[in-house]
Amino acid sequence: MTWSEDAAEALADAGVELVAYLPDSKMDVLIGEVVEDDRFETVLVSREEEAIGVLVGAWVGGNTGALLCQSSGLANTFNAIGSLSVPARVPFLGVVTRRGNLGEFNIAQVPTGYNMDKLLDDVGVRNTVVTDPENVRETITLAGETAFSTQSPYVVLLEQTVTGRKPEAADD
């Protein structure tokens, strides 16, 4: 299976019912699979911090949720994560395409993308980085299971070695 098929199965295995997302070029294939998959209810948001609100509301309504977005978009969520998800102990599973590291051509992606693991640590959100596509399914499944059982967010960062790198700026 492809990394995105593995990721979709892992979301289902982890018990995810609602997926909030914003498009990203690398995430596009996974979003497409999740939107077409009857196992998931999907919500396209206009800004990533909206997704945090949607996922918190979904949890209070009895659902479990995941966020799909890119690392720069995850940076948009920090006040919502830090002042709602974490202190209210409301879990979500984040699956995030990480920019700013190996293969990055755009300096604007570097400050929050390269440092996203440290930024998440600082705000109190556990996270892990996947560099090998072979590890996608198990990592996302385990991340979801620990997020929902501990009732705290967990974010999986997918490197460009998993999702494929952008060949050049002109294609951005």
Added chain:
Amino acid sequence: MTDARADQYACTESLLNITPDAAVVSNLGVASYVLASVSDPERARNFYQWGSMGVTTAVGLGLALSTDEPVTVLDGDGSLLMSLGVLSTVARYDPDNLTIVVWANDVYGTTGGQSLQASHTDFAGIAENSGLDAITVRETDAFADAYRGATESASVTVIVCHVDPVDPDARPTFDFPYIARRARDSLTTDT
């Protein structure tokens, strides 16, 4: 245009009377303090926000999509101003159990009452142009009528209610995980 303003306490009491079973997602600050002032402290379905300014309506959307119970958002004009895109998102999914109230007091009430300096902005017009039904009210009786109609509507309605700024003494519990857990238990446990 009249400059009459409704009473936020009376309007909040009114909405609780009209929809006693509704889950109520209240914006941080004044909206939550007024809700805490007028409702039973044990009311489990009050999901008070202690932070995340600008995210309250999004919380209501996620909740409305995840429960069959009525969901009412009590947002503020300053908070909505920083997250207007959420109105387009709400219109995309348009859950039939969601009603959005925006308390328009023209100030950042929780930080000392600084002016929004946004009197030129028509929040109901923005909601309509985002694809939602919307109504502006300036009196408590008109609010109750609008709220009753909104909760009976199959589409999401945004009620922009102009109110005088208030500074309540009441506070919700500071135990934020308890607030979320209590609301979740109330909505997911069969009674």
